[in-house]
Structures are given as structure tokens and as C-alpha cells.
Amino acid sequence: MSTYRYTTGLDYTFAQMTEMFNLSFERYFVPMTMTPESIAAFYRVYQGAPEYCVVMHTEDGNFVGLARLALRGSRAWCGGFGIAPAFRGKGIGKLLVDQMIQAAQKAGATTLRDIAAALNARGVATARGGQWHAKSVSNILERA
Numbered sequence: 001m002s003t004y005r006y007t008t009g010l011d012y013t014f015a016q017m018t019e020m021f022n023l024s025f026e027r028y029f030v031p032m033t034m035t036p037e038s039i040a041a042f043y044r045v046y047q048g049a050p051e052y053c054v055v056m057h058t059e060d061g062n063f064v065g066l067a068r069l070a071l072r073g074s075r076a077w078c079g080g081f082g083i084a085p086a087f088r089g090k091g092i093g094k095l096l097v098d099q100m101i102q103a104a105q106k107a108g109a110t111t112l113r114d115i116a117a118a119l120n121a122r123g124v125a126t127a128r129g130g131q132w133h134a135k136s137v138s139n140i141l142e143r144a
Helices: 014-024 036-045 092-107 112-121 134-143
Strands: 004-008 054-058 063-072 075-083
Touching: 004 092, 014 036, 014 063, 014 075, 054 092, 063 092, 075 092, 075 112, 092 112, 092 134, 112 134
Parallel strands: none
Antiparallel strands: 004 054, 054 063, 063 075
């Protein structure tokens, strides 16, 4: 299996985040195109937390995907989750979900239910294509 590098949203400008976000939603079933201004507005309006957003690259620097996290008190939610077209359908999203769950915990999300609700709210399916539950989040954490 390949090795991946994970960074936070703090490592990038709004222009770079925009480019990665748009690539991760390219050819997506719902058109999603953002500008640096709309990325900035997301962080401002929805309590986006770039320090807990997860950006994934291959070891040689190719962008793979991102998970944007937002916080409201002790609740974390996914404000965007996408994989670049070249990496879709290979199970890589599972690795990014693992990292997002860890980031949500680091950010102070207090319950597995809150984490599951955040994943479901953004339409991030489990490995088997289903809904997240506290137990499925727990299973991921046990394997991490």
C-alpha cells in the first residue's frame, strides 16, 4: 500500500485550498466550485477550523483529497470531503476518514455519535456504502 502525507489547512493559502477543493470535487455528482472568497467565507460563517482540516498527498506531492472540519463548541462536523478523480474508487477515502476522525477528536468532539453525525451530514459513506453510527466510528478508532 502507498504511503500518504497529511497536513492541515493552515499550511495553505486560500488560493491553494480553493484549487485543492475544486480538484477534489471535479466530476462530482453535484457541481462544487469555490473561489478563495467563498473558502474564506466558509471558515468565517461556519466556524471552519483550518487547523483541523486534513489535506492528503502522496509521498511525491500529488494531491489526493481533503476533509474540511468545522467546530461548534464540542461538536465537530465535516464541511467538505473529496477525493481527486485520479484516486477515486481505490479505497483511499477510508484513510482520509480515519484522519478526519482523529482530527475531530483532537479538536474536542466529545462523542462518537457527534463524529458519526458529522460524517453522515456530509454524505460520507462507510466502506460498505452505509450510514455511520457510533459503533462504526468506534471500530475505525480501534484500528487506528
